[in-house]
Amino acid sequence: MGEVLGGRYELVDPLGEGGAGVVWRAWDHRESRYVAAKVMRQADAASLLRFVREQAVRIEHPHVLTPLGWVGEDDRVLFTMPIVRGGSVATLVGDHGGLPAGWVATLLDQTLAALEQIHAQGLVHRDVKPANLLLDATGAGLPHVRLADFGIAAAVDQPRLTQVDHAVGTVGYAAPEALLAGWDPDPRADLYAAGMTAAEMLLGQRPDAEGGGDLASTLVRAHVPSPLAGVVLDLTASRREDRYADASSARAALSATGLVGESEQGWEAAEVEVFDQVPDLPEGWGTEGSVAHLDAADPSTGNGDARPGMGAGIALLVVGLLLVLIALVVALT
Structure with a gap:
Protein backbone atom coordinates (compact mmCIF):
# COMPACT_ATOMS: atom_id res chain seq x y z
CA MET A 1 0.00 0.00 0.00
CA GLY A 2 1.15 3.53 -0.71
CA GLU A 3 1.63 6.53 1.56
CA VAL A 4 -1.60 8.16 2.73
CA LEU A 5 -1.64 11.94 3.15
CA GLY A 6 -4.20 13.73 5.24
CA GLY A 7 -5.79 10.41 6.13
CA ARG A 8 -7.52 10.47 2.75
CA TYR A 9 -5.32 10.42 -0.36
CA GLU A 10 -3.19 7.32 -0.95
CA LEU A 11 -0.33 7.86 -3.42
CA VAL A 12 -0.37 5.15 -6.09
CA ASP A 13 2.16 6.01 -8.82
CA PRO A 14 3.77 9.17 -10.27
CA LEU A 15 2.21 10.54 -13.47
CA GLY A 16 4.58 13.42 -14.14
CA GLU A 17 6.87 16.03 -12.69
CA GLY A 18 6.91 19.80 -13.02
CA GLY A 19 8.52 22.84 -11.51
CA ALA A 20 6.18 22.89 -8.51
CA GLY A 21 6.33 19.20 -7.64
CA VAL A 22 5.37 15.68 -8.60
CA VAL A 23 1.90 14.79 -9.89
CA TRP A 24 0.72 11.44 -8.57
CA ARG A 25 -2.23 9.20 -9.27
CA ALA A 26 -3.87 8.91 -5.87
CA TRP A 27 -6.78 6.94 -4.46
CA ASP A 28 -9.31 9.14 -2.67
CA HIS A 29 -10.58 6.97 0.19
CA ARG A 30 -13.49 9.29 0.95
CA GLU A 31 -14.88 9.44 -2.59
CA SER A 32 -13.60 6.00 -3.73
CA ARG A 33 -12.04 7.28 -6.94
CA TYR A 34 -8.67 8.01 -8.51
CA VAL A 35 -7.52 11.63 -8.73
CA ALA A 36 -4.40 13.46 -9.84
CA ALA A 37 -2.55 14.85 -6.83
CA LYS A 38 0.17 17.47 -7.09
CA VAL A 39 2.53 17.17 -4.12
CA MET A 40 4.59 20.27 -3.37
CA ARG A 41 8.32 19.63 -3.02
CA GLN A 42 8.85 22.25 -0.34
CA ALA A 43 6.76 24.75 1.56
CA ASP A 44 8.61 27.88 0.44
CA ALA A 45 6.78 31.19 0.07
CA ALA A 46 6.58 31.10 -3.74
CA SER A 47 5.21 27.55 -3.85
CA LEU A 48 2.62 28.27 -1.17
CA LEU A 49 1.51 31.41 -3.01
CA ARG A 50 0.95 29.39 -6.20
CA PHE A 51 -0.89 26.78 -4.15
CA VAL A 52 -3.22 29.31 -2.51
CA ARG A 53 -3.97 31.00 -5.83
CA GLU A 54 -4.72 27.75 -7.61
CA GLN A 55 -6.99 26.56 -4.81
CA ALA A 56 -8.88 29.85 -4.88
CA VAL A 57 -10.04 29.28 -8.48
CA ARG A 58 -13.40 27.51 -8.60
CA ILE A 59 -14.62 28.10 -12.14
CA GLU A 60 -17.11 25.55 -13.44
CA HIS A 61 -16.69 25.28 -17.21
CA PRO A 62 -16.20 22.29 -19.54
CA HIS A 63 -12.87 23.71 -20.75
CA VAL A 64 -11.45 24.69 -17.34
CA LEU A 65 -9.76 22.14 -15.06
CA THR A 66 -10.88 23.02 -11.54
CA PRO A 67 -9.06 21.66 -8.44
CA LEU A 68 -11.05 19.23 -6.30
CA GLY A 69 -9.51 19.61 -2.85
CA TRP A 70 -6.32 19.79 -0.82
CA VAL A 71 -4.63 18.53 2.33
CA GLY A 72 -1.54 19.51 4.28
CA GLU A 73 0.65 17.24 6.34
CA ASP A 74 3.95 18.06 8.05
CA ASP A 75 6.02 20.06 5.55
CA ARG A 76 4.06 18.99 2.48
CA VAL A 77 0.83 20.06 0.85
CA LEU A 78 -1.03 18.53 -2.06
CA PHE A 79 -4.05 19.46 -4.09
CA THR A 80 -6.11 17.21 -6.26
CA MET A 81 -7.82 17.49 -9.63
CA PRO A 82 -9.52 15.12 -12.06
CA ILE A 83 -7.20 12.87 -14.06
CA VAL A 84 -7.07 14.05 -17.67
CA ARG A 85 -5.87 11.12 -19.74
CA GLY A 86 -4.82 12.60 -23.10
CA GLY A 87 -1.71 14.51 -22.05
CA SER A 88 -1.30 18.14 -23.08
CA ALA A 256 -16.15 33.00 -39.38
CA THR A 257 -13.25 30.92 -40.74
CA GLY A 258 -15.56 27.89 -40.92
CA LEU A 259 -12.81 25.68 -39.48
CA VAL A 260 -14.06 25.19 -35.91
CA GLY A 261 -15.37 21.69 -35.14
CA GLU A 262 -18.44 21.85 -32.94
CA SER A 263 -19.78 18.28 -32.87
CA GLU A 264 -18.72 14.72 -33.53
CA GLN A 265 -21.22 14.52 -36.36
CA GLY A 266 -19.48 17.18 -38.43
CA TRP A 267 -15.93 16.32 -37.38
CA GLU A 268 -13.63 15.16 -40.15
CA ALA A 269 -11.03 12.71 -38.91
CA ALA A 270 -7.40 13.47 -39.74
CA GLU A 271 -4.14 11.65 -39.16
CA VAL A 272 -4.05 12.98 -35.62
CA GLU A 273 -5.00 11.09 -32.49
CA VAL A 274 -5.10 12.04 -28.83
CA PHE A 275 -3.69 8.93 -27.18
CA ASP A 276 -4.35 7.81 -23.62
CA GLN A 277 -1.17 8.92 -21.86
CA VAL A 278 -1.96 7.55 -18.39
CA PRO A 279 -0.16 4.26 -17.65
CA ASP A 280 -1.96 1.13 -16.51
CA LEU A 281 -2.58 0.78 -12.80
CA PRO A 282 0.39 -0.79 -11.00
CA GLU A 283 0.18 -4.30 -9.59
CA GLY A 284 -2.07 -4.51 -6.57
CA TRP A 285 -4.47 -1.81 -7.76
CA GLY A 286 -7.78 -2.09 -9.61
CA THR A 287 -10.72 0.05 -10.62
CA GLU A 288 -12.08 -0.16 -7.07
CA GLY A 289 -8.81 0.76 -5.39
CA SER A 290 -6.17 -1.32 -3.66
CA VAL A 291 -6.62 -5.08 -3.85
CA ALA A 292 -5.34 -5.29 -0.27
CA HIS A 293 -8.03 -2.84 0.85
CA LEU A 294 -10.72 -4.83 -0.92
CA ASP A 295 -9.52 -8.06 0.69
CA ALA A 296 -9.51 -6.38 4.09
CA ALA A 297 -13.11 -5.23 3.58
CA ASP A 298 -14.37 -8.64 2.36
CA PRO A 299 -14.98 -11.17 5.15
CA SER A 300 -15.11 -13.98 2.58
CA THR A 301 -11.35 -13.71 2.09
CA GLY A 302 -10.81 -14.91 5.62
CA ASN A 303 -8.82 -11.83 6.66
CA GLY A 304 -11.46 -9.14 6.38
CA ASP A 305 -11.62 -8.25 10.06
CA ALA A 306 -8.54 -6.55 11.46
CA ARG A 307 -9.68 -7.61 14.95
CA PRO A 308 -10.23 -11.39 14.99
CA GLY A 309 -12.89 -12.47 17.46
CA MET A 310 -14.81 -9.23 17.10
CA GLY A 311 -17.80 -11.06 15.56
CA ALA A 312 -17.84 -13.53 18.42
CA GLY A 313 -17.62 -10.71 20.92
CA ILE A 314 -20.65 -8.97 19.40
CA ALA A 315 -22.58 -12.25 19.51
CA LEU A 316 -21.76 -12.73 23.21
CA LEU A 317 -22.87 -9.15 23.91
CA VAL A 318 -26.22 -9.76 22.23
CA VAL A 319 -26.73 -12.98 24.20
CA GLY A 320 -25.88 -11.16 27.43
CA LEU A 321 -28.41 -8.41 26.71
CA LEU A 322 -31.08 -11.03 26.01
CA LEU A 323 -30.37 -12.77 29.33
CA VAL A 324 -30.66 -9.45 31.19
CA LEU A 325 -33.95 -8.72 29.44
CA ILE A 326 -35.31 -12.18 30.34
CA ALA A 327 -34.26 -11.67 33.97
CA LEU A 328 -36.09 -8.33 34.12
CA VAL A 329 -39.24 -9.84 32.66
CA VAL A 330 -39.17 -12.68 35.21
CA ALA A 331 -38.64 -10.23 38.07
CA LEU A 332 -41.61 -8.07 36.98
CA THR A 333 -43.93 -11.03 36.72
Whole structure:
Protein backbone atom coordinates (compact mmCIF):
# COMPACT_ATOMS: atom_id res chain seq x y z
CA MET A 1 0.00 0.00 0.00
CA GLY A 2 1.15 3.53 -0.71
CA GLU A 3 1.63 6.53 1.56
CA VAL A 4 -1.60 8.16 2.73
CA LEU A 5 -1.64 11.94 3.15
CA GLY A 6 -4.20 13.73 5.24
CA GLY A 7 -5.79 10.41 6.13
CA ARG A 8 -7.52 10.47 2.75
CA TYR A 9 -5.32 10.42 -0.36
CA GLU A 10 -3.19 7.32 -0.95
CA LEU A 11 -0.33 7.86 -3.42
CA VAL A 12 -0.37 5.15 -6.09
CA ASP A 13 2.16 6.01 -8.82
CA PRO A 14 3.77 9.17 -10.27
CA LEU A 15 2.21 10.54 -13.47
CA GLY A 16 4.58 13.42 -14.14
CA GLU A 17 6.87 16.03 -12.69
CA GLY A 18 6.91 19.80 -13.02
CA GLY A 19 8.52 22.84 -11.51
CA ALA A 20 6.18 22.89 -8.51
CA GLY A 21 6.33 19.20 -7.64
CA VAL A 22 5.37 15.68 -8.60
CA VAL A 23 1.90 14.79 -9.89
CA TRP A 24 0.72 11.44 -8.57
CA ARG A 25 -2.23 9.20 -9.27
CA ALA A 26 -3.87 8.91 -5.87
CA TRP A 27 -6.78 6.94 -4.46
CA ASP A 28 -9.31 9.14 -2.67
CA HIS A 29 -10.58 6.97 0.19
CA ARG A 30 -13.49 9.29 0.95
CA GLU A 31 -14.88 9.44 -2.59
CA SER A 32 -13.60 6.00 -3.73
CA ARG A 33 -12.04 7.28 -6.94
CA TYR A 34 -8.67 8.01 -8.51
CA VAL A 35 -7.52 11.63 -8.73
CA ALA A 36 -4.40 13.46 -9.84
CA ALA A 37 -2.55 14.85 -6.83
CA LYS A 38 0.17 17.47 -7.09
CA VAL A 39 2.53 17.17 -4.12
CA MET A 40 4.59 20.27 -3.37
CA ARG A 41 8.32 19.63 -3.02
CA GLN A 42 8.85 22.25 -0.34
CA ALA A 43 6.76 24.75 1.56
CA ASP A 44 8.61 27.88 0.44
CA ALA A 45 6.78 31.19 0.07
CA ALA A 46 6.58 31.10 -3.74
CA SER A 47 5.21 27.55 -3.85
CA LEU A 48 2.62 28.27 -1.17
CA LEU A 49 1.51 31.41 -3.01
CA ARG A 50 0.95 29.39 -6.20
CA PHE A 51 -0.89 26.78 -4.15
CA VAL A 52 -3.22 29.31 -2.51
CA ARG A 53 -3.97 31.00 -5.83
CA GLU A 54 -4.72 27.75 -7.61
CA GLN A 55 -6.99 26.56 -4.81
CA ALA A 56 -8.88 29.85 -4.88
CA VAL A 57 -10.04 29.28 -8.48
CA ARG A 58 -13.40 27.51 -8.60
CA ILE A 59 -14.62 28.10 -12.14
CA GLU A 60 -17.11 25.55 -13.44
CA HIS A 61 -16.69 25.28 -17.21
CA PRO A 62 -16.20 22.29 -19.54
CA HIS A 63 -12.87 23.71 -20.75
CA VAL A 64 -11.45 24.69 -17.34
CA LEU A 65 -9.76 22.14 -15.06
CA THR A 66 -10.88 23.02 -11.54
CA PRO A 67 -9.06 21.66 -8.44
CA LEU A 68 -11.05 19.23 -6.30
CA GLY A 69 -9.51 19.61 -2.85
CA TRP A 70 -6.32 19.79 -0.82
CA VAL A 71 -4.63 18.53 2.33
CA GLY A 72 -1.54 19.51 4.28
CA GLU A 73 0.65 17.24 6.34
CA ASP A 74 3.95 18.06 8.05
CA ASP A 75 6.02 20.06 5.55
CA ARG A 76 4.06 18.99 2.48
CA VAL A 77 0.83 20.06 0.85
CA LEU A 78 -1.03 18.53 -2.06
CA PHE A 79 -4.05 19.46 -4.09
CA THR A 80 -6.11 17.21 -6.26
CA MET A 81 -7.82 17.49 -9.63
CA PRO A 82 -9.52 15.12 -12.06
CA ILE A 83 -7.20 12.87 -14.06
CA VAL A 84 -7.07 14.05 -17.67
CA ARG A 85 -5.87 11.12 -19.74
CA GLY A 86 -4.82 12.60 -23.10
CA GLY A 87 -1.71 14.51 -22.05
CA SER A 88 -1.30 18.14 -23.08
CA VAL A 89 -1.29 20.10 -26.31
CA ALA A 90 2.49 20.14 -25.93
CA THR A 91 2.41 16.32 -25.95
CA LEU A 92 0.12 16.30 -29.00
CA VAL A 93 2.43 18.61 -30.97
CA GLY A 94 5.40 16.50 -29.88
CA ASP A 95 3.67 13.37 -31.20
CA HIS A 96 2.39 14.77 -34.48
CA GLY A 97 4.24 18.00 -35.29
CA GLY A 98 2.17 20.74 -36.92
CA LEU A 99 -1.57 20.05 -36.62
CA PRO A 100 -4.25 20.42 -39.33
CA ALA A 101 -6.02 23.78 -39.46
CA GLY A 102 -9.31 22.27 -38.26
CA TRP A 103 -7.67 20.83 -35.15
CA VAL A 104 -5.95 24.11 -34.35
CA ALA A 105 -9.10 26.19 -34.88
CA THR A 106 -11.12 23.84 -32.67
CA LEU A 107 -8.56 23.74 -29.85
CA LEU A 108 -8.10 27.51 -30.05
CA ASP A 109 -11.85 28.06 -29.89
CA GLN A 110 -12.13 25.88 -26.79
CA THR A 111 -9.23 27.71 -25.17
CA LEU A 112 -10.86 31.06 -25.91
CA ALA A 113 -14.13 29.73 -24.46
CA ALA A 114 -12.28 28.95 -21.23
CA LEU A 115 -10.73 32.43 -21.22
CA GLU A 116 -14.16 33.94 -21.84
CA GLN A 117 -15.37 32.44 -18.57
CA ILE A 118 -12.17 33.18 -16.65
CA HIS A 119 -12.14 36.82 -17.72
CA ALA A 120 -15.84 37.15 -16.88
CA GLN A 121 -14.86 36.18 -13.32
CA GLY A 122 -12.39 39.07 -13.23
CA LEU A 123 -9.29 36.91 -13.53
CA VAL A 124 -6.31 36.78 -15.89
CA HIS A 125 -4.66 33.36 -16.22
CA ARG A 126 -1.20 34.76 -17.15
CA ASP A 127 0.30 31.41 -18.19
CA VAL A 128 -1.61 30.10 -21.21
CA LYS A 129 0.69 27.71 -23.10
CA PRO A 130 0.56 24.23 -24.68
CA ALA A 131 1.72 22.48 -21.50
CA ASN A 132 -1.23 23.95 -19.57
CA LEU A 133 -3.84 22.81 -22.09
CA LEU A 134 -4.80 19.27 -21.09
CA LEU A 135 -6.67 16.90 -23.39
CA ASP A 136 -9.19 14.15 -22.89
CA ALA A 137 -8.18 10.93 -24.66
CA THR A 138 -10.64 11.29 -27.56
CA GLY A 139 -8.59 9.42 -30.16
CA ALA A 140 -9.19 10.79 -33.67
CA GLY A 141 -12.56 12.22 -32.61
CA LEU A 142 -13.45 15.80 -31.74
CA PRO A 143 -10.79 16.99 -29.27
CA HIS A 144 -11.64 18.36 -25.85
CA VAL A 145 -9.20 20.65 -24.07
CA ARG A 146 -9.12 21.99 -20.51
CA LEU A 147 -7.09 24.98 -19.34
CA ALA A 148 -5.17 24.16 -16.15
CA ASP A 149 -2.63 25.62 -13.70
CA PHE A 150 -3.92 28.83 -12.15
CA GLY A 151 -0.83 29.20 -9.96
CA ILE A 152 -0.03 32.73 -11.17
CA ALA A 153 -3.56 33.86 -12.02
CA ALA A 154 -4.39 37.36 -10.84
CA ALA A 155 -7.48 39.52 -10.49
CA VAL A 156 -8.05 42.53 -12.71
CA ASP A 157 -8.48 46.04 -11.29
CA GLN A 158 -7.95 45.09 -7.66
CA PRO A 159 -5.63 46.88 -5.23
CA ARG A 160 -2.18 45.30 -4.90
CA LEU A 161 -0.53 44.81 -1.53
CA THR A 162 2.86 44.74 -3.25
CA GLN A 163 4.16 45.86 -6.62
CA VAL A 164 5.30 43.08 -8.93
CA ASP A 165 8.95 43.78 -9.72
CA HIS A 166 9.56 40.88 -12.10
CA ALA A 167 8.25 39.52 -15.38
CA VAL A 168 5.28 37.14 -15.16
CA GLY A 169 4.48 34.25 -17.52
CA THR A 170 6.47 31.97 -19.80
CA VAL A 171 8.82 33.49 -22.34
CA GLY A 172 7.66 32.61 -25.85
CA TYR A 173 3.98 32.90 -24.91
CA ALA A 174 3.86 35.92 -22.60
CA ALA A 175 2.75 39.17 -24.20
CA PRO A 176 5.43 41.87 -24.61
CA GLU A 177 3.89 44.01 -21.88
CA ALA A 178 3.83 41.04 -19.46
CA LEU A 179 7.62 40.85 -19.65
CA LEU A 180 7.93 44.32 -18.15
CA ALA A 181 8.25 44.60 -14.39
CA GLY A 182 5.22 46.15 -12.75
CA TRP A 183 2.65 45.42 -15.48
CA ASP A 184 -0.99 45.24 -14.50
CA PRO A 185 -2.87 42.06 -15.47
CA ASP A 186 -4.95 42.51 -18.62
CA PRO A 187 -7.11 39.84 -20.34
CA ARG A 188 -5.55 40.75 -23.69
CA ALA A 189 -2.27 39.24 -22.47
CA ASP A 190 -4.07 35.89 -22.27
CA LEU A 191 -5.29 36.39 -25.85
CA TYR A 192 -1.70 36.93 -27.00
CA ALA A 193 -0.61 33.71 -25.28
CA ALA A 194 -3.51 31.81 -26.86
CA GLY A 195 -2.45 33.11 -30.28
CA MET A 196 1.16 32.07 -29.77
CA THR A 197 -0.04 28.64 -28.64
CA ALA A 198 -2.13 28.36 -31.83
CA ALA A 199 0.88 29.36 -33.92
CA GLU A 200 2.92 26.59 -32.29
CA MET A 201 0.17 24.07 -33.02
CA LEU A 202 0.21 25.12 -36.68
CA LEU A 203 3.97 25.14 -37.08
CA GLY A 204 4.94 22.23 -34.86
CA GLN A 205 7.35 24.38 -32.85
CA ARG A 206 7.55 27.75 -31.17
CA PRO A 207 7.39 30.55 -33.74
CA ASP A 208 10.49 32.22 -32.30
CA ALA A 209 12.39 29.03 -33.13
CA GLU A 210 11.42 29.22 -36.80
CA GLY A 211 13.74 32.00 -37.88
CA GLY A 212 13.87 33.52 -41.34
CA GLY A 213 11.16 36.16 -41.01
CA ASP A 214 8.20 37.33 -38.97
CA LEU A 215 5.21 35.27 -37.92
CA ALA A 216 3.06 36.38 -40.86
CA SER A 217 5.49 35.14 -43.49
CA THR A 218 6.13 31.98 -41.48
CA LEU A 219 2.42 31.14 -41.50
CA VAL A 220 2.29 31.76 -45.25
CA ARG A 221 5.23 29.40 -45.81
CA ALA A 222 3.45 26.77 -43.71
CA HIS A 223 0.38 27.07 -46.00
CA VAL A 224 -1.92 28.04 -43.13
CA PRO A 225 -5.34 29.12 -44.49
CA SER A 226 -5.32 32.90 -44.62
CA PRO A 227 -8.51 33.40 -42.51
CA LEU A 228 -7.02 31.35 -39.66
CA ALA A 229 -3.63 33.04 -40.05
CA GLY A 230 -5.38 36.40 -39.80
CA VAL A 231 -6.98 35.45 -36.46
CA VAL A 232 -3.64 34.25 -35.08
CA LEU A 233 -1.90 37.45 -36.18
CA ASP A 234 -4.58 39.65 -34.61
CA LEU A 235 -4.27 37.71 -31.36
CA THR A 236 -0.49 38.11 -31.30
CA ALA A 237 -0.26 41.79 -32.19
CA SER A 238 2.63 43.40 -30.32
CA ARG A 239 0.47 46.29 -29.09
CA ARG A 240 -2.38 45.10 -26.92
CA GLU A 241 -4.61 47.82 -28.39
CA ASP A 242 -4.30 46.07 -31.77
CA ARG A 243 -5.55 42.73 -30.46
CA TYR A 244 -9.16 41.63 -30.15
CA ALA A 245 -10.99 43.48 -27.40
CA ASP A 246 -11.92 40.24 -25.65
CA ALA A 247 -12.14 36.49 -26.04
CA SER A 248 -15.70 36.69 -27.39
CA SER A 249 -14.60 38.91 -30.28
CA ALA A 250 -11.76 36.51 -31.07
CA ARG A 251 -14.15 33.54 -31.04
CA ALA A 252 -16.51 35.32 -33.43
CA ALA A 253 -13.65 35.95 -35.88
CA LEU A 254 -12.51 32.34 -35.51
CA SER A 255 -16.01 31.03 -36.14
CA ALA A 256 -16.15 33.00 -39.38
CA THR A 257 -13.25 30.92 -40.74
CA GLY A 258 -15.56 27.89 -40.92
CA LEU A 259 -12.81 25.68 -39.48
CA VAL A 260 -14.06 25.19 -35.91
CA GLY A 261 -15.37 21.69 -35.14
CA GLU A 262 -18.44 21.85 -32.94
CA SER A 263 -19.78 18.28 -32.87
CA GLU A 264 -18.72 14.72 -33.53
CA GLN A 265 -21.22 14.52 -36.36
CA GLY A 266 -19.48 17.18 -38.43
CA TRP A 267 -15.93 16.32 -37.38
CA GLU A 268 -13.63 15.16 -40.15
CA ALA A 269 -11.03 12.71 -38.91
CA ALA A 270 -7.40 13.47 -39.74
CA GLU A 271 -4.14 11.65 -39.16
CA VAL A 272 -4.05 12.98 -35.62
CA GLU A 273 -5.00 11.09 -32.49
CA VAL A 274 -5.10 12.04 -28.83
CA PHE A 275 -3.69 8.93 -27.18
CA ASP A 276 -4.35 7.81 -23.62
CA GLN A 277 -1.17 8.92 -21.86
CA VAL A 278 -1.96 7.55 -18.39
CA PRO A 279 -0.16 4.26 -17.65
CA ASP A 280 -1.96 1.13 -16.51
CA LEU A 281 -2.58 0.78 -12.80
CA PRO A 282 0.39 -0.79 -11.00
CA GLU A 283 0.18 -4.30 -9.59
CA GLY A 284 -2.07 -4.51 -6.57
CA TRP A 285 -4.47 -1.81 -7.76
CA GLY A 286 -7.78 -2.09 -9.61
CA THR A 287 -10.72 0.05 -10.62
CA GLU A 288 -12.08 -0.16 -7.07
CA GLY A 289 -8.81 0.76 -5.39
CA SER A 290 -6.17 -1.32 -3.66
CA VAL A 291 -6.62 -5.08 -3.85
CA ALA A 292 -5.34 -5.29 -0.27
CA HIS A 293 -8.03 -2.84 0.85
CA LEU A 294 -10.72 -4.83 -0.92
CA ASP A 295 -9.52 -8.06 0.69
CA ALA A 296 -9.51 -6.38 4.09
CA ALA A 297 -13.11 -5.23 3.58
CA ASP A 298 -14.37 -8.64 2.36
CA PRO A 299 -14.98 -11.17 5.15
CA SER A 300 -15.11 -13.98 2.58
CA THR A 301 -11.35 -13.71 2.09
CA GLY A 302 -10.81 -14.91 5.62
CA ASN A 303 -8.82 -11.83 6.66
CA GLY A 304 -11.46 -9.14 6.38
CA ASP A 305 -11.62 -8.25 10.06
CA ALA A 306 -8.54 -6.55 11.46
CA ARG A 307 -9.68 -7.61 14.95
CA PRO A 308 -10.23 -11.39 14.99
CA GLY A 309 -12.89 -12.47 17.46
CA MET A 310 -14.81 -9.23 17.10
CA GLY A 311 -17.80 -11.06 15.56
CA ALA A 312 -17.84 -13.53 18.42
CA GLY A 313 -17.62 -10.71 20.92
CA ILE A 314 -20.65 -8.97 19.40
CA ALA A 315 -22.58 -12.25 19.51
CA LEU A 316 -21.76 -12.73 23.21
CA LEU A 317 -22.87 -9.15 23.91
CA VAL A 318 -26.22 -9.76 22.23
CA VAL A 319 -26.73 -12.98 24.20
CA GLY A 320 -25.88 -11.16 27.43
CA LEU A 321 -28.41 -8.41 26.71
CA LEU A 322 -31.08 -11.03 26.01
CA LEU A 323 -30.37 -12.77 29.33
CA VAL A 324 -30.66 -9.45 31.19
CA LEU A 325 -33.95 -8.72 29.44
CA ILE A 326 -35.31 -12.18 30.34
CA ALA A 327 -34.26 -11.67 33.97
CA LEU A 328 -36.09 -8.33 34.12
CA VAL A 329 -39.24 -9.84 32.66
CA VAL A 330 -39.17 -12.68 35.21
CA ALA A 331 -38.64 -10.23 38.07
CA LEU A 332 -41.61 -8.07 36.98
CA THR A 333 -43.93 -11.03 36.72
